[in-house]
Amino acid sequence: MEKKYKSSYYGHVVKIALVLIIGGVLAVMARDKFLPETMGQYGHYRGSDLKDQRQVAVRSHTNESCYQCHRPIRLIHKAGVHKTVSCEFCHGPFADHVKDGKYVAKLPVKRDMEIKTLCLRCHNKIIRARPEESIKVVAMPQHLEEKKVNIDHNCNQCHMVHDPILWIKAAREMMGLKMKGETK
Amino acid sequence: MIDIKKEIQKDRRAFIKNVLSGTIAGSLLMVIPAGAALDERLPEQLPGMRGDDSPFTEKKFAFVVDVTACIGCGSCCVADKNEYNVPDGNYRTWVERYIIDDHDEVFVDSPNGGLDGYSKPRTDIPNPVRDTFFVPKLCNMCEKPSCVQVCPVGATYKTEDGFILVDKDRCVGCGYCIQACPYSVRFLNPVNRTAEKCTWCYHRVREGLLPACVNVCPVHARKFGDLNDKTSEVYKILREPHVISVLKPGMGNQPALHYLGLRREVV
Numbered sequence: 001m002e003k004k005y006k007s008s009y010y011g012h013v014v015k016i017a018l019v020l021i022i023g024g025v026l027a028v029m030a031r032d033k034f035l036p037e038t039m040g041q042y043g044h045y046r047g048s049d050l051k052d053q054r055q056v057a058v059r060s061h062t063n064e065s066c067y068q069c070h071r072p073i074r075l076i077h078k079a080g081v082h083k084t085v086s087c088e089f090c091h092g093p094f095a096d097h098v099k100d101g102k103y104v105a106k107l108p109v110k111r112d113m114e115i116k117t118l119c120l121r122c123h124n125k126i127i128r129a130r131p132e133e134s135i136k137v138v139a140m141p142q143h144l145e146e147k148k149v150n151i152d153h154n155c156n157q158c159h160m161v162h163d164p165i166l167w168i169k170a171a172r173e174m175m176g177l178k179m180k181g182e183t184k
Numbered sequence: 185m186i187d188i189k190k191e192i193q194k195d196r197r198a199f200i201k202n203v204l205s206g207t208i209a210g211s212l213l214m215v216i217p218a219g220a221a222l223d224e225r226l227p228e229q230l231p232g233m234r235g236d237d238s239p240f241t242e243k244k245f246a247f248v249v250d251v252t253a254c255i256g257c258g259s260c261c262v263a264d265k266n267e268y269n270v271p272d273g274n275y276r277t278w279v280e281r282y283i284i285d286d287h288d289e290v291f292v293d294s295p296n297g298g299l300d301g302y303s304k305p306r307t308d309i310p311n312p313v314r315d316t317f318f319v320p321k322l323c324n325m326c327e328k329p330s331c332v333q334v335c336p337v338g339a340t341y342k343t344e345d346g347f348i349l350v351d352k353d354r355c356v357g358c359g360y361c362i363q364a365c366p367y368s369v370r371f372l373n374p375v376n377r378t379a380e381k382c383t384w385c386y387h388r389v390r391e392g393l394l395p396a397c398v399n400v401c402p403v404h405a406r407k408f409g410d411l412n413d414k415t416s417e418v419y420k421i422l423r424e425p426h427v428i429s430v431l432k433p434g435m436g437n438q439p440a441l442h443y444l445g446l447r448r449e450v451v
Contacts, residue, residue, distance in 0.1 A: 060400070
């Protein structure tokens, strides 16, 4: 007769099964606890983040927002060749100036050399790759020499920054001069 | 008897409390301005976006950068920094200057990401310069984004309308996506230690506004619009014959950012 060595004691198997089951349940519970509620709503990401992304404050506005209060400058800026230049580029973001429809702080005013630096960011001829048909570029200080003005003159002494040829046009009209290439 | 009195007292107190809080709240509401509605201050630039609360729009957005128009003024970089208060030294968008000399050697630089503009010419170029141009860079919003694929926690994802966004709360700052991006548009925000990148101004677009950089570009080198709209400018540009290309097409990411007149030196 063959002897049976097979044990009839299954305690260790039960223990392992219990540990696995409890571990599994704990893992599922922990996953539920730590995963955000909307995770996986639309894909492998937190669905509610789509709403959160929209909560970012709009800090830069459009020129139209500025024109709502700054009426006189609107007429000049919109009529000139600088109409596509953003107010906020030179003056700073709207949100630093107006919050919830209320004035909060003054935006810094650009003066003297700051103005020249700003002008030359776009109009500097030395930096090539600026097509003449889209922007008028000048070389400094050759431009000043050519126009026979003092070499330390600032751009805004001849050019109205919001409409660069406004004063020049006015002066020409007063003196009865014609623009280059213009015939009577 | 005493009980009834108490009850009345209690009610009276509650009544006075209600009336007082009501009047105070009411007068406060009148004093504190609710702020003019967005419609009043900002005209809608992208039609049909405002007031749309659905998680995804029906639109297919595309971004076109006209390299031949860019003058390298850096308005876009300034607007971007203003909009997001991007920490110094990190750039969500930047402008590169390419200089090609007559020996076909290419020089690329981007001092401070173009944030201060280009005020000085490069002096270290030995040969006569043949051509110079500017290339603005930003998130390519790939059809098959590598960054989304590598994110271990599902913080970076692609929305059904094509935006690739980063969930600040989920991001653990491991930096996998920063390495995976073929266009190097991502950086680790040094303040909150999470990955950050250009979102094509998702919050503005959902309010019907153009991205901040598109809005300020003085020469209209940056264009943004809906490809499902047959009348939009980007649809016409991508439809009509132009020299259009994307950056690193060999990577197979299929960007939604297209460049008009892009030179082979850049690709």
